[in-house]
Amino acid sequence: MLTSQRKDLILDMLRREGQVVAKRAAEEFSLSEDTIRRDLREMAADGLLRRVHGGAMPISPDLPDLSARRVISSEVKRKLGAAAAGMVKPGQLIFLDGGTSTAEIARALPRSFAFTVATHSPTIAAELEHHPTAEVILIGGRLYKHSMVAVGAMPISQISLIRPDIFFLGATAIHPSRGLSTGDLEEAAVKRHIASRTAETFVLVTDEKLDASSPCTIMPISDLAGMIVQSGLGEERLAPYRALELEIIEA
Structure with a gap:
């Protein structure tokens, strides 16, 4: 599976469920947890999601005054x-x-x-x-x-x-x-x-x-x-x- 395809699947899970649990995503997509965690790190760096322990959450909107x-x-x-x-x-x-x-x-x-x-x-x-x-x-x-x-x-x-x-x-x-x-x-x-x-x-x-x-x-x-x-x-x-x-x- 291409990297772009994996990341699209991760974003779809995030929209659908409001969170991504790395272990569950790995099982659902038949991939290793290490691969999912690497993708999550890259996606967080690109501003697509927010990394948390064990997975990821949607980006929280900024709170300007x-x-x-x-x-x-x-x-x-x-x-x-x-x-x-x-x-x-x-x-x-x-x-x-x-x-x-x-x-x-x-x-x-x-x-x-x-x-x-x-x-x-x-x-x-x-x-x-x-x-x-x-x-x-x-x-x-x-x-x-x-x-x-x-x-x-x-x-x-x-x-x-x-x-x-x-x-x-x-x-x-x-x-x-x-x-x-x-x-x-x-x-x-x-x-x-x-x-x-x-x-x-x-x-x-x-x-x-x-x-x-x-x-x-x-x-x-x-x-x-x-x-x-x-x-x-x-x-x-x-x-x-x-x-x-x-x-x-x-x-």
Whole structure:
């Protein structure tokens, strides 16, 4: 088997299962573990995966701070934000996560009817300062400055008092088998609690977040109502998510 063929098989396993265990891959492909481990080292050096003890994991997206993320994929995020904002109905209570994609939702929210926005992000609340019809509930707590969101016991206790209709969740990585994840354990816990209180949770997905994994699990994909995804990702990449019977909105 050619080296390129072996590496294609390894990448296929990584996409399918969310991890590669060297021993299992060697058995499945009828190769030696040494060969698989050598391929994994080369693929890690090429930035195709992340080496871990005994195998490999998907590349975790980089975690630039909020100001750096504002300039990444801005046009794509505007389209995702507009699609999400178009889902809001009069009188609803929606919850906006922190982040640059959800900031685009805040900017695109309709101005022709009234609704309420809850958020644990002061930057998201500030986006709505001059919105004429949005009532804003700001959840407080210890500020996680990287994402500009409140974390810890205080926001969780406040979130327990509300029942949003829709939660627009931000995640750094989305994978069909490993679920939604982010880079901070406390931030993940707050996101998970918001989703547990909400009727429907949707996540906004850009190309670099799809089929990736970050260190801290938020929740499984099956807990989502749907995904709002960047257009042009291709049916092959979306097929595993459609198989989970998610609503997928391309924007």
